[in-house]
Amino acid sequence: MTDEYTYFAPTGGLPDQNTRARERAVFTNSYAVIPQGVMSDIVVSYLPGWTGTRAWVLARPLTGFAETFAQLIVEVSPGGGATDPEPDPMAECVIFVLAGHVELSLGGRDHALEPGSYVFVAPGDAYSVKNSGDTPATFVWVRKRYEPAPGLDLPESFVTADREKAPVEMPDTQGSWSTSRFVDPEDLRYDFHVNIVTFLPGGTIPFAETHVMEHGLYVLQGRGVYLLNQDWVEVSEGDFLWLRAFCPQACYAAGRRPFRYLLYKDVNRHPKLDLA
Template sequence: MDMIKTAERTYYAPQGGHPGQNELLTGRAVFTEAYAVIPKGVMQDIVTSPLPFWDKTRAWIIARPLSGFAETFSQYVVEVLPDGGSERPELDAGAEGVLFVVEGELTVSVAGKQNVLAPGGFAFLPPASGWTVRNESAAAVRFHWIRKAYEAVDGLDVPEAFFSSDQDVAPSPMPGTEGRWATTRFVDPADMRHDMHVTIVTLKPGAVIPFAETHVMEHGLYVLEGKAVYRLNQDWVEVEAGDFMWLRAFCPQACYAGGPGNFRYLLYKDVNRHARLGGYLGSRAR
């Protein structure tokens, strides 16, 4: 059994519960055609979902393929109580997955080998890898589970399963930022076998993404630590640890990091594949 090292960092994890009847309704949730903001206060008990063949488990489903919403991925925040887990976690044989632990310890088994992920622990799980998960600790474990239908390419192998952690990967500074903006990459960007990247972006206090990024990659961003003001399309929104943002492809985006500490978020994006052509064009091609 391998123990993936605990990162010397903090990560926000939802705890559930419900607000009192005497609290105001006002919130920060936003849903538009270009982006959505799901603030941490929305992740209450009433919006959790049980999952087939998972024991002692509930999930906050914060992104799913949907017309006018996420198109390429789904993302859950999963809570598993002690002695819970699943021997059949993924029912879609074509789905790849990434797990990222934010609280507690999760035992992930692939091909008969066990790996224990502590906070900051990362796992990539290719399609049909037969992985299983258990919480063998005495406390609840909470982790992100990002799922995507793997886009196979003739001549490229399917990537193998691997395990890593936030602590084990040195962030790569963005050019010209003097290290104030950096990305923790768990996959080599030049590895064409991978069709999605899940990274961690770190902005030091006062750092900025200095232009409105407008690109083909769809994004899911979960704020792990700190706070910032984020530009989404034409709007500026305040976000903090525990908030989730979905950004449609080509949605303009930028941000200023605020607060006394680092602003860090878990970032999903689809990469390394041709843009899909519609069924109409494909059916007419000869």
């Protein structure tokens, strides 16, 4: 990782009373855009079992919206946290730290997390989190109920960081489009991936991807223009996008800094043949 990589963390507050009400927020039956400007104090939630903590819920399983995952931005005050964060025994999660310092206990080991730290917690593994610093700690928390498959063991928990994963360049892009993969795509134990996609200025997805995977996309840095279904939408750091399965999508980087986002997708399982 280079020093130019940064991670945007919302800080809440309320807009000035003279601010116009119109924002870039969009909600359709194929995609949604939740811009960072609407992540204010009045839309936070407080979570049972957590102290000194508030969260912006960006996605949750809901008819006509996200179907496979929940995604939150969690802000923990100094000394706050949770000794048993996960209420669902079949849930797995990824934690990606945006700001501050988090003390994580997982599998009998303690880990000091900082911005760019990445954690995968397998279903059933106990863990705890605590803000060990003197400023708020903020992280993305992506949760999914694990889908077992015959012949496959449970995935393994691990702790790593953005800087520890060399981005893999997409073919014939001269490095302008790359992906930092935290799980081997061929390891079928893992039924979802949360990767970091990076576009350097001028980088682009030059075709409309249309696929079964659902996406949750949080912009870590920079800005870009995204094709969502038939609409071109400007997005920038701190914005969240939800993309329904089969929503056509493409993008290009704008501005002078890398355009980077954290990307959820569901993978490696047979399509269900019922809607239950």
